[in-house]
Amino acid sequence: METIDLTKIKKAAQKRWDKGGKEIYEALQNDPEFVHSPEYEEYLTKVHCEMASDPDTPADVLEKLSNDSDKDVRLWVAWNPSTPISILEKLANDPNVSVRRSVAQNPSTPIAIIEKLANDPDNWVRFGAAENSSTPITILEQFADDANEHVRLHVVRNPSTPTAIVEKLLPGLLDHARHLSTLSGAKDEFEWFMDDLGYPDIHCLPEDLEKQFMDVVENLQHIDYKPWPEDEDNA
Numbered sequence: 001m002e003t004i005d006l007t008k009i010k011k012a013a014q015k016r017w018d019k020g021g022k023e024i025y026e027a028l029q030n031d032p033e034f035v036h037s038p039e040y041e042e043y044l045t046k047v048h049c050e051m052a053s054d055p056d057t058p059a060d061v062l063e064k065l066s067n068d069s070d071k072d073v074r075l076w077v078a079w080n081p082s083t084p085i086s087i088l089e090k091l092a093n094d095p096n097v098s099v100r101r102s103v104a105q106n107p108s109t110p111i112a113i114i115e116k117l118a119n120d121p122d123n124w125v126r127f128g129a130a131e132n133s134s135t136p137i138t139i140l141e142q143f144a145d146d147a148n149e150h151v152r153l154h155v156v157r158n159p160s161t162p163t164a165i166v167e168k169l170l171p172g173l174l175d176h177a178r179h180l181s182t183l184s185g186a187k188d189e190f191e192w193f194m195d196d197l198g199y200p201d202i203h204c205l206p207e208d209l210e211k212q213f214m215d216v217v218e219n220l221q222h223i224d225y226k227p228w229p230e231d232e233d234n235a
Contacts, residue, residue, distance in 0.1 A: 052076035078102035104128030130154035
């Protein structure tokens with residue numbers, strides 16, 4: 001893990017001040033050698049994450065943090081709207097899926113990078129691009145035909161998605177939810193999909209389409225996960 005300037009560590013530790021933060025900060029104040037202790041090493045990643053997510057963190061510090069060995073630190077750098085484009089370009093190629101997804105979600109990510117991530121083979125990355133309000137309509141149209149239902153669902157959740165695309169996608173997504181409710185072994189997938197579908201900040205739709213959407217979601221909320229029993233002949 002690359003070392004960051006000690007004064008910046010102190011500032012971030014003081015700002016964080018969560019459980020254990022006070023003790024770490026006071027130890028740093030009273031004994032600079034504390035940085036060599038196991039307790040400090042354990043807390044350092046949390047401090048780095050705090051710095052990585054802070055829009056006021058200087059670009060040179062974000063550059064160092066973008067090379068951190070811990071994926072969570074790089075993830076927060078990728079998510080930070082103040083992260084320079086050159087760093088976002090690098091993190092768009094990160095081997096970790098969650099880091100690439102954070103780049104795809106970042107509203108400051110340039111269109112060229114979003115276009116690249118829109119074709120990422122991992123669904124999780126495409127989720128991020130599909131819900132980014134800065135994603136161009138042409139890419140949202142591409143996602144409307146994505147094979148993964150969650151990608152299409154995130155298109156519906158995107159406030160920049162044209163009404164025509166939302167109207168096109170809603171029936172299929174709702175049918176998918178009903179289908180999942182009948183599948184044996186799909187309980188986790190069903191609950192995940194329903195959580196996404198019913199997310200309170202799911203859309204910014206015209207009034208008539210919003211009513212249509214909420215009516216269907218209300219109906220779906222009454223669906224229980226009740227898979228059909230397996231055929232006894234095939235058991």
